[in-house]
Amino acid sequence: MQLAQLNIAKTKYDLKAPQIKYFVDNLDIVNATAEKSLGFVWRLKDDSGSATSIQVFSESAYAFSFKKIFNKLI
Numbered sequence: 001m002q003l004a005q006l007n008i009a010k011t012k013y014d015l016k017a018p019q020i021k022y023f024v025d026n027l028d029i030v031n032a033t034a035e036k037s038l039g040f041v042w043r044l045k046d047d048s049g050s051a052t053s054i055q056v057f058s059e060s061a062y063a064f065s066f067k068k069i070f071n072k073l074i
Contacts, residue, residue, distance in 0.1 A: 002041060015052055027052065 013019045
């Protein structure tokens with residue numbers, strides 16, 4: 001069985017703001033770890049491998065992720 005998960009968050013600051021630079025700078029590490037994890041199937045990303053440039057809302061202060069996770073029922 002596969003489970004899809006969509007997360008939407010309105011950030012307090014724009015993704016280019018210095019206040020959240022540490023968070024944004026470490027997204028590649030977090031995503032790489034997720035992709036290597038047991039059961040990982042797929043995540044939303046653009047041609048650069050990131051989802052941060054995909055804009056769904058007119059405000060740039062939204063961040064979202066969409067991923068499919070394999071969940072084995074025992």
